[in-house]
Amino acid sequence: MLIQVLNGIAYGGLLYLLAVGLVLIFGLREIVNFAHGALFMLGSYIGFSIAAVFNFWLGLAGSLVAMTVIGIFLDAAVLRPLRKHDHMVTVLVTFGILLVLEAFATAVWGKSFRSMSAPDLLSGTVQIAGEPFPVYRLFVIGVSLCVAAGLTAWLRFSRVGLYVRASSVDPTTTAILGVDTDRLSLIVVGLGTGLAGLSGVVAAPLMALSPTMGNYILIESFIVVVVGGLGSFSGALAAALLIGQIHNFGAIYLPWASTMLPFLLMVGVLIWRPTGFAGKRT
Amino acid sequence: MSIGESQLGGVGVRMAQQRYSWIFGLAALALVLGIAAPHLIASLLWMSLLTQAVVDMMLATSVGILVRQNGRISFGQAAFFGLGAYTFGVIAAREIASPELALLAGLVLPTVVAFLLGLVIARIPGVAHAMLTLAVGQALYEVAFKWRALANGDDGMSVRMPDTIFGIDSDVFQSPATMLVICWSLLVLMLLALSLMARSPFGQLTEVIRENDERARFIGYGTTLPRAIIYGVSAFIAATAGILQTLYDGYISPQMLHWSASGMAMIMAIVGGPRILWGPALGAFVLFFFKDIAGDATEYWPALVGGTLIAVTLFLPEGFAGLIIRLTSRAVRRIKGERP
Numbered sequence: 001m002l003i004q005v006l007n008g009i010a011y012g013g014l015l016y017l018l019a020v021g022l023v024l025i026f027g028l029r030e031i032v033n034f035a036h037g038a039l040f041m042l043g044s045y046i047g048f049s050i051a052a053v054f055n056f057w058l059g060l061a062g063s064l065v066a067m068t069v070i071g072i073f074l075d076a077a078v079l080r081p082l083r084k085h086d087h088m089v090t091v092l093v094t095f096g097i098l099l100v101l102e103a104f105a106t107a108v109w110g111k112s113f114r115s116m117s118a119p120d121l122l123s124g125t126v127q128i129a130g131e132p133f134p135v136y137r138l139f140v141i142g143v144s145l146c147v148a149a150g151l152t153a154w155l156r157f158s159r160v161g162l163y164v165r166a167s168s169v170d171p172t173t174t175a176i177l178g179v180d181t182d183r184l185s186l187i188v189v190g191l192g193t194g195l196a197g198l199s200g201v202v203a204a205p206l207m208a209l210s211p212t213m214g215n216y217i218l219i220e221s222f223i224v225v226v227v228g229g230l231g232s233f234s235g236a237l238a239a240a241l242l243i244g245q246i247h248n249f250g251a252i253y254l255p256w257a258s259t260m261l262p263f264l265l266m267v268g269v270l271i272w273r274p275t276g277f278a279g280k281r282t
Numbered sequence: 283m284s285i286g287e288s289q290l291g292g293v294g295v296r297m298a299q300q301r302y303s304w305i306f307g308l309a310a311l312a313l314v315l316g317i318a319a320p321h322l323i324a325s326l327l328w329m330s331l332l333t334q335a336v337v338d339m340m341l342a343t344s345v346g347i348l349v350r351q352n353g354r355i356s357f358g359q360a361a362f363f364g365l366g367a368y369t370f371g372v373i374a375a376r377e378i379a380s381p382e383l384a385l386l387a388g389l390v391l392p393t394v395v396a397f398l399l400g401l402v403i404a405r406i407p408g409v410a411h412a413m414l415t416l417a418v419g420q421a422l423y424e425v426a427f428k429w430r431a432l433a434n435g436d437d438g439m440s441v442r443m444p445d446t447i448f449g450i451d452s453d454v455f456q457s458p459a460t461m462l463v464i465c466w467s468l469l470v471l472m473l474l475a476l477s478l479m480a481r482s483p484f485g486q487l488t489e490v491i492r493e494n495d496e497r498a499r500f501i502g503y504g505t506t507l508p509r510a511i512i513y514g515v516s517a518f519i520a521a522t523a524g525i526l527q528t529l530y531d532g533y534i535s536p537q538m539l540h541w542s543a544s545g546m547a548m549i550m551a552i553v554g555g556p557r558i559l560w561g562p563a564l565g566a567f568v569l570f571f572f573k574d575i576a577g578d579a580t581e582y583w584p585a586l587v588g589g590t591l592i593a594v595t596l597f598l599p600e601g602f603a604g605l606i607i608r609l610t611s612r613a614v615r616r617i618k619g620e621r622p
Contacts, residue, residue, distance in 0.1 A: 026409075030409075031409070032409045032412070032413065082596075085595075085599075087408065087409065088355050088408070088409075088412070089595050089599070091355075091409065091412065092548070092549070092552055092591060092595055093591070093592050093595050093596070095545055095548075095549070095588075095591065096549075096587075096588035096589065096590075096591035096592040096595070097588065097592070098588070099584040099585060099587055099588030099591070100584075100585045100588040100589060100592075102584060102585075103582040103583075103584045103585030103588070104585065106581070106582065107582055215541075215542075219416065219417070219420055219541070222413050222416065222417075223413075223417060225413075226410060226413050226414070226417075230409065230410065256428060256429075259424045259427075259428065260421050260424050260425065263417045263418070263420060263421035263424070264421065266413075266414070266417045267414065267417060267418065267421075270403075270406060270410065270414055271402055271403075
């Protein structure tokens, strides 16, 4: 039982890493980034390639840095020029980016599945409540908790964090009050994309790498973002942990319906509260 | 308005008749062209491609009508396409009911589901709406994917056609030369019906609601029901396209419901220009052949489609149809000797 709860937390943690990136980008740019799953996939492949030459840890760090740079580029080259357009237009453009990135990954790494192994330090199992549990999943839980704690502290106690929180309530008023939201957006989209890269590498030993690996987890993290409330950081954490448990216990007790449960939850929550658990905006 | 109607009623009616006759004339021309097409096109391959293109055009039109009359972006339109195809395919293949009833059920079920769903989700705007439709679509996809007893899950199921449907030999639906005429005629009739609907008081009301839901309510209109009706109309068109594809291919698979299919339909509608009635169909036509040609040349065609989408949304916000209208009106003005 405890093992199953931990499995759910590990998956929920991964979802959180992706969903929080979506929330960050939504807060500043008011768009939902359909390319986020493809960025997750790209980060995974970058980590895979670096790890193949050097080691897992360099792959992790390299992917984080590379994806942060790509995120900054994405904001400066795509999202900023589009900020005056209808937000749905920008969403469609990110859908186009998704298609381009998938084709790019197919061209570079091929269509066949690749697998990436966990580093020696984290392979093997430990005994928890008398049952074996993979060390690597504990590592996944640790990483997501550290990111959650770090991000919360940053948002809560730093000046930039204050600006980010203000923007995710109302970007226009924040800009009027003298915050340079364009510069802020560079940081935030870079950070969000970097987190997508980080979670890509962290998830890589748990799943097979393929150009479409990001699609399913993207949709689940959409559900997390919507259920948690668009633009809400704490809502995203709560929803990610909830969906992680539903995903895991659903697979055990309701295998035929497990993949549908998150969708049903989302439909139910949106009908009950169109803005999600903690959200104020639509 | 009421004064104008009483004083100038005769003129108004005559003008309206002129305007409508223009539309009917265009539709008749399109129908004749479609009936003549099999005699003009020699290649069977081209006719087959055109038939598939017309099915895509229908699906894109169903996405477009949701944007045009409701101002809503749907990322789950393939759900109704697939629901129509599955309802018809499963009932017909398992001989639960006569193929005629299966066809009707395939049209009615998606329409009713969309209407009921519309009652609930019509009030959710923007990005949340896009994601909700995505979730509904993926939930249906998961059902088709997981439920092997229904239609072989992921493998899909071939649907053996009954000998006749509505007294028509089912070979008619499987041969490109006749199917092209059927699909094209249905598409033309749908566009005609939609353009008449858009000009009707109901169509005007949906546009008012699209522009400002709150003010429409202030002046005393209920806004949920008209929106839900548009969802139903849109799903009806998508389901028709799904049934036509099933009749033609004799095959259903969960890919018909997948969100990438919804996304592609959305791209086709946006690239064509959803503000203009025939824009989405034009976008589907262009992208279908673009995909076909690019697919021959490179396996990375999604990148080209994605690139086109980015370029069109940035540089042609009104889509291909908007570009054509702008160019023709400029040409007309030049012919008339006015300054552009």
